[in-house]
Amino acid sequence: MIVVTGPTGNVGAEVVRLLLDQRPAMPFRIAAHNPERLRALYGQDVPCVAFDYDDRSTWGAVLDGIQMLFLLFPLPHPRTVQTRMKPFIDAAVQAGCQHIVYVTVPGADASSVIPHYHVERHIERSGVAYTFLRASYFMQNLCRRISTHGIDIAEHNEIFIPAGNGLTSFIDARDVAAVVLDIFRDPARFKNRSYTLTGPERLSFFQVALVFSKVLQRPIRYARPSMLQFWQRLWRRGVAWDVIFFMTIVYTLTRLGKNALMTAELPALLGRPATTIEQFVADYHMRWETQEWT
Numbered sequence: 001m002i003v004v005t006g007p008t009g010n011v012g013a014e015v016v017r018l019l020l021d022q023r024p025a026m027p028f029r030i031a032a033h034n035p036e037r038l039r040a041l042y043g044q045d046v047p048c049v050a051f052d053y054d055d056r057s058t059w060g061a062v063l064d065g066i067q068m069l070f071l072l073f074p075l076p077h078p079r080t081v082q083t084r085m086k087p088f089i090d091a092a093v094q095a096g097c098q099h100i101v102y103v104t105v106p107g108a109d110a111s112s113v114i115p116h117y118h119v120e121r122h123i124e125r126s127g128v129a130y131t132f133l134r135a136s137y138f139m140q141n142l143c144r145r146i147s148t149h150g151i152d153i154a155e156h157n158e159i160f161i162p163a164g165n166g167l168t169s170f171i172d173a174r175d176v177a178a179v180v181l182d183i184f185r186d187p188a189r190f191k192n193r194s195y196t197l198t199g200p201e202r203l204s205f206f207q208v209a210l211v212f213s214k215v216l217q218r219p220i221r222y223a224r225p226s227m228l229q230f231w232q233r234l235w236r237r238g239v240a241w242d243v244i245f246f247m248t249i250v251y252t253l254t255r256l257g258k259n260a261l262m263t264a265e266l267p268a269l270l271g272r273p274a275t276t277i278e279q280f281v282a283d284y285h286m287r288w289e290t291q292e293w294t
Contacts, residue, residue: 001028002067006074011177018180053084064095068101069097075243078115092128098187136171137250139173140172143288157221158209166204170201172280175275198266199274204222231248
């Protein structure tokens with residue numbers, strides 16, 4: 001039994017779609033904060049149970065019969081490493097989990113400042129087999145409901161992200177999900193391995209705006225806002241402070257040149273080139289036309 005957490009996240013949503021399309025099917029269960037939302041998306045028969053990191057009474061049904069766990073850390077914070085992630089990992093191992101696939105971030109192998117570092121080390125100490133996928137900045141963040149970046153593109157024809165002139169190695173969540181499915185099919189091949197996954201291009205948001213302009217066939221500019229302007233717009237829009245805080249960290253690192261790492265590990269795992277930002281915008285272009293966010 002595969003258990004999927006974070007089923008509405010960038011990678012989690014794509015993992016669910018791939019599992020639903022599998023032939024022959026692999027048995028899986030979706031652990032969802034809002035099961036009805038998942039049933040509305042995929043049908044009433046989708047294997048979905050209620051899950052809340054902060055309500056341990058939900059954990060039993062989630063972990064029943066577990067063999068493999070797809071694990072995400074929503075809005076990483078040092079406090080929730082202790083209150084959510086470590087106890088849930090321990091419960092999964094105790095329930096019989098044999099392999100954890102954890103989507104983490106570049107640098108989490110070495111920097112104890114990063115909350116993911118402590119989750120990785122806890123998984124290693126647990127004795128369970130694992131695969132760490134240290135993924136760079138997801139292209140899907142540009143059309144996520146939680147980030148609201150898509151609203152700026154759709155309504156203001158601008159990318160309103162405080163990343164300065166920094167470069168980012170954008171990655172498509174669909175590519176990462178494809179790797180996850182390969183791990184599910186042959187976990188022994190990926191046992192106790194770590195991969196740093198990035199996209200095929202290192203781009204500034206000025207360059208990303210040019211790609212959007214080309215594909216959407218209208219001028220999209222990079223506004224290059226200050227951090228204060230970014231906070232003010234998102235706060236007025238109703239974005240939660242913990243989300244704003246998390247994005248502030250990400251885009252500060254981008255400004256400092258810390259999100260421009262490039263590796264060749266993703267295409268090697270996929271057996272094909274990684275998806276470009278231009279292909280991503282072409283595939284998702286209706287998101288910015290209809291404002292149906294992921």
